[in-house]
Amino acid sequence: MIRIKAFDGIKGFAILSIILYHLWPEVIPGGFLTVNTFLVLSGYFLTNKLRNQPLKEVASYVHKTISRVWFPLLWFLIFIVVGLLILNPIALKSLQLEILASLTFLNNFFQLASERSYFTDMANASPMTHLWYIAIYIQSFIIAIPVILIGDRWITSDKIKGIFWLLVFACTLYLNHLHYQPGQDPSNVYYGIQTRFASFAIGIAVAYLNTSLQAAINQYRYFVASWIYFLMSVGSFVMMVYLIFHVSDQEPITYQFWLPYYNVLASAFIIGANHRFNLVEDLIGHPLLAWLGQKSYSFYLWYYPIIVYSFSYLRNFQDKISLLKGATFLAIVVIASLFSYLIESKRMTYLFGTDFNFKQDWQDLINHFKPKPRFSALLARSIIYFGLLGTFIYGICYADNQKSLALFELEYGMYQTQPSPFSLYYPHDQKAKALRSELLAFDQEMETNFIQLASPGSLVDDTFKTDLGREMTQKISLQLLAAAADKKEDQTDEEKVRETLSEPSDDQEAKLEYIQSMDPEIVELLSEEEMLYAVELPVTLFGDSLAKLAGPVFETVFQEGSTYGYTSLQVWDSYDEFQDLLDQELVEETLIINLGTNAGYDLPGLTELIDMAGDREIYLVNTNSAVEHVEEVNEVIKECTKLYDNVHEIDWHSVSLDHPEYYGEDDIHLSLEGLDYYTATIVKALYENQ
Missing domain, CATH: 3.40.50.1110 (SGNH hydrolase)
Known part of the structure; x- marks a missing residue:
C-alpha cells in the first residue's frame, strides 16, 4: 500500500491539537476533538489490512498491533512509576489500580468506576488519566476484528458491509444521546466504549464504501470529480481547524453534535486524501506534521504526565505561566522524541523484548549473558534493566490504593473546620487532644512550655486547638475586659458617652464573642x-x-x-x-x-x-x-x-x-x-x- 503523507500529517495535526488544548485551552478549546481522528483512521486501516486475509495473517497482524501498543506502554509505565518513587512517592500511593488497569487496557473503565472526570477533577490529576484512549483503541480493535471477519466470510457486497457499519455508527450515536445528560459531567460518554466506538465504526464503513463512493463521483467529468475530492480533503481539514478554535468542552452541543460531526469530517478527509493531491500532500502532509504523526503514539503517551508534573510548579511561575507552558511543550517534544527513538523504534529491546515471543526473548536473554569482550558494559546494562524492572514491581506493590493526598486534605480540611464524631478522622483527633491535655497538665505542674513551643503547623497545635484554645482565649478575653474596665474609670464623662453611643x-x-470563641485567629x-x-x-x-x-x-x-x-x-x-x-x-x-x-x-x-x-x-x-x-x-x-x-x-x-x-x-x-x-x-x- 502506498504511504499517503497526508494521513501522517493529519495525525500530526491531531496530536499537536491535543497537546495545545491542554497547555492553552483558552486558545484551542476544541483540541480534544482530534482524538477521534486516530480512531477513525484506525478503523479504516484495520479493515483494509484484514480484508480477504487468511486467519494466519490476521492472527499475525493482531499480535503485531497489540505488541506495538503494549510494550511502549509498559516502558512508559515503568518510567512513570520509577519517577514517582523518586520525585513524589506520596502521589504514587493511590495509583495501583490505575497502573494495572492501564496495563490491561481497561483504563477507561477504571476512570468511570472511580468517578474521575477528564475535565473537572483537578484534585485527582493523574499522569495516567489520558491512557483511557489507549484502552478505547484496543477495545475497539478487539470488538471490530471478529465482526469484520464474519462479514467478509458471509457477505460478498462491500456496499452492504459498509451500510451495516454505518448502522453501527448510528446506534452508537443513539447511545450517546441516551447517556449524555446536559449540565452533568460528560465522562460517561467521553470514556465509554459504547459511545466512542462510533469513530472506529465510521472508519470501517469508509473502508468498505470507498470504492462505491469513488464510482459515484467518477461519473462526473475528471475536472469536476477532482474538485470534489479536493474539496472533501481540504474543506474537511479547514472545518477541523475551525472547530478546534471554536468548540468548548463544556457545551452540550459538543457532545450531542460536534463529536459525531468530527467523525464525519475525518471520514471525508480520508476519501479525499486518497487521491494524493499535491497541495494536500504538501500542506497537510508537511514534513513537520508528518514527523509528528509518525511519532504520535510516543507523543500521546508522554504529553499528559509532563503537563501534570510541570503544572505542579504553577505556584512558582505566577507571573511567568507562559514561560512554564513553553518549557513544558519543549520537554514534551524532547522526551517523546527520545522515547520514540529508543523504545517505539525498538532500539532498546534487552530483557523486555518487543513482542510476546517469550521463547525468543528468553533465548536472547541467555545470549546476552554469554561472555563478551565488554563484560563490564553488559553488567552495567543488566543492572540498569533489572533494577528498572524490580523497582517497577516494587512500585506497584508500594502503590496500595490509598486515598490521594489532595482528596485526603480536602476531606480532612472539611473535618477541621466542621468536626463530626461520625468522621473517620474523629478517633485520631481524640488521641491528639488527649496528648495535648497531658502536655498542658505537665506544663502547669513542671512550669514548662511544651504547648507554647509546639510548631504552628504541627498536628497538636494547629489542628486540634479548638477545645483548649477556646478556653485559653476566654481567659485572655476576661483579662482584657478587666483591663478595659479599669481604663474606663479614668475616662471623662464625654468620652464615656461617645463610647457608649458606639458600643455594640x-x-x-x-x-462577636461567638466569633472570638470559634475562630480567634x-x-x-x-x-x-x-x-x-x-x-x-x-x-x-x-x-x-x-x-x-x-x-x-x-x-x-x-x-x-x-x-x-x-x-x-x-x-x-x-x-x-x-x-x-x-x-x-x-x-x-x-x-x-x-x-x-x-x-x-x-x-x-x-x-x-x-x-x-x-x-x-x-x-x-x-x-x-x-x-x-x-x-x-x-x-x-x-x-x-x-x-x-x-x-x-x-x-x-x-x-x-x-x-x-x-x-x-x-x-x-x-x-x-x-x-x-x-x-x-x-x-x-x-x-x-x-
Missing part, C-alpha cells in the same frame, strides 16, 4: 466595625469545593449568611444547582460566587449565571489556585465587572499571591490559615463596597 448592642456583643484580621457589619449581613456563598471548605469559617463570621459548595463544580454545570437554590428562595441579595477552579471560565458561561442571579449585588472571587487557567478565570471576572454595574471582583489572587501557606499540599484547596484570610478578604471587600 448586647446581641452584637454576643455575636480571624478576629485579629478584622476590625470591630467590619465584624459588626458582617455578622448581620444576609449573604450567600455559592461555588465549588473551595466554597464548601470555607463554609464553616464563613458562616462563623457571616452569621446571617449561608454557604452552598459542591465538589468539582464548574460554571457550566452550576445552573441547575443555582436554579434550585433560587426556587427555594435561599439566595440572598448579596451573592458571592467562587467558581473556576475546576475547569476555568468563559464569558458566556459566567454571564449566564450572573443573569440568573438578577439584580443582586454579586461578588466574584478570583483565584490563585495552582491550576493552568488562573489568568483566564481572573480575566473573565474583570470583563464581567465592566459589563455589569452590580458585579464586583474580590481580589483573592493579590492577597494570596506571595503566601503559599494559604494553600494545602495540592496548591488548590485552602489551608486553615488560608480559610481565615480568604473569609477576611471577603468581609473587607463587602464592607468597603457598602
Whole structure:
C-alpha cells in the first residue's frame, strides 16, 4: 500500500491539537476533538489490512498491533512509576489500580468506576488519566476484528458491509444521546466504549464504501470529480481547524453534535486524501506534521504526565505561566522524541523484548549473558534493566490504593473546620487532644512550655486547638475586659458617652464573642466595625469545593449568611444547582460566587449565571489556585465587572499571591490559615463596597 503523507500529517495535526488544548485551552478549546481522528483512521486501516486475509495473517497482524501498543506502554509505565518513587512517592500511593488497569487496557473503565472526570477533577490529576484512549483503541480493535471477519466470510457486497457499519455508527450515536445528560459531567460518554466506538465504526464503513463512493463521483467529468475530492480533503481539514478554535468542552452541543460531526469530517478527509493531491500532500502532509504523526503514539503517551508534573510548579511561575507552558511543550517534544527513538523504534529491546515471543526473548536473554569482550558494559546494562524492572514491581506493590493526598486534605480540611464524631478522622483527633491535655497538665505542674513551643503547623497545635484554645482565649478575653474596665474609670464623662453611643448592642456583643470563641485567629484580621457589619449581613456563598471548605469559617463570621459548595463544580454545570437554590428562595441579595477552579471560565458561561442571579449585588472571587487557567478565570471576572454595574471582583489572587501557606499540599484547596484570610478578604471587600 502506498504511504499517503497526508494521513501522517493529519495525525500530526491531531496530536499537536491535543497537546495545545491542554497547555492553552483558552486558545484551542476544541483540541480534544482530534482524538477521534486516530480512531477513525484506525478503523479504516484495520479493515483494509484484514480484508480477504487468511486467519494466519490476521492472527499475525493482531499480535503485531497489540505488541506495538503494549510494550511502549509498559516502558512508559515503568518510567512513570520509577519517577514517582523518586520525585513524589506520596502521589504514587493511590495509583495501583490505575497502573494495572492501564496495563490491561481497561483504563477507561477504571476512570468511570472511580468517578474521575477528564475535565473537572483537578484534585485527582493523574499522569495516567489520558491512557483511557489507549484502552478505547484496543477495545475497539478487539470488538471490530471478529465482526469484520464474519462479514467478509458471509457477505460478498462491500456496499452492504459498509451500510451495516454505518448502522453501527448510528446506534452508537443513539447511545450517546441516551447517556449524555446536559449540565452533568460528560465522562460517561467521553470514556465509554459504547459511545466512542462510533469513530472506529465510521472508519470501517469508509473502508468498505470507498470504492462505491469513488464510482459515484467518477461519473462526473475528471475536472469536476477532482474538485470534489479536493474539496472533501481540504474543506474537511479547514472545518477541523475551525472547530478546534471554536468548540468548548463544556457545551452540550459538543457532545450531542460536534463529536459525531468530527467523525464525519475525518471520514471525508480520508476519501479525499486518497487521491494524493499535491497541495494536500504538501500542506497537510508537511514534513513537520508528518514527523509528528509518525511519532504520535510516543507523543500521546508522554504529553499528559509532563503537563501534570510541570503544572505542579504553577505556584512558582505566577507571573511567568507562559514561560512554564513553553518549557513544558519543549520537554514534551524532547522526551517523546527520545522515547520514540529508543523504545517505539525498538532500539532498546534487552530483557523486555518487543513482542510476546517469550521463547525468543528468553533465548536472547541467555545470549546476552554469554561472555563478551565488554563484560563490564553488559553488567552495567543488566543492572540498569533489572533494577528498572524490580523497582517497577516494587512500585506497584508500594502503590496500595490509598486515598490521594489532595482528596485526603480536602476531606480532612472539611473535618477541621466542621468536626463530626461520625468522621473517620474523629478517633485520631481524640488521641491528639488527649496528648495535648497531658502536655498542658505537665506544663502547669513542671512550669514548662511544651504547648507554647509546639510548631504552628504541627498536628497538636494547629489542628486540634479548638477545645483548649477556646478556653485559653476566654481567659485572655476576661483579662482584657478587666483591663478595659479599669481604663474606663479614668475616662471623662464625654468620652464615656461617645463610647457608649458606639458600643455594640448586647446581641452584637454576643455575636462577636461567638466569633472570638470559634475562630480567634480571624478576629485579629478584622476590625470591630467590619465584624459588626458582617455578622448581620444576609449573604450567600455559592461555588465549588473551595466554597464548601470555607463554609464553616464563613458562616462563623457571616452569621446571617449561608454557604452552598459542591465538589468539582464548574460554571457550566452550576445552573441547575443555582436554579434550585433560587426556587427555594435561599439566595440572598448579596451573592458571592467562587467558581473556576475546576475547569476555568468563559464569558458566556459566567454571564449566564450572573443573569440568573438578577439584580443582586454579586461578588466574584478570583483565584490563585495552582491550576493552568488562573489568568483566564481572573480575566473573565474583570470583563464581567465592566459589563455589569452590580458585579464586583474580590481580589483573592493579590492577597494570596506571595503566601503559599494559604494553600494545602495540592496548591488548590485552602489551608486553615488560608480559610481565615480568604473569609477576611471577603468581609473587607463587602464592607468597603457598602
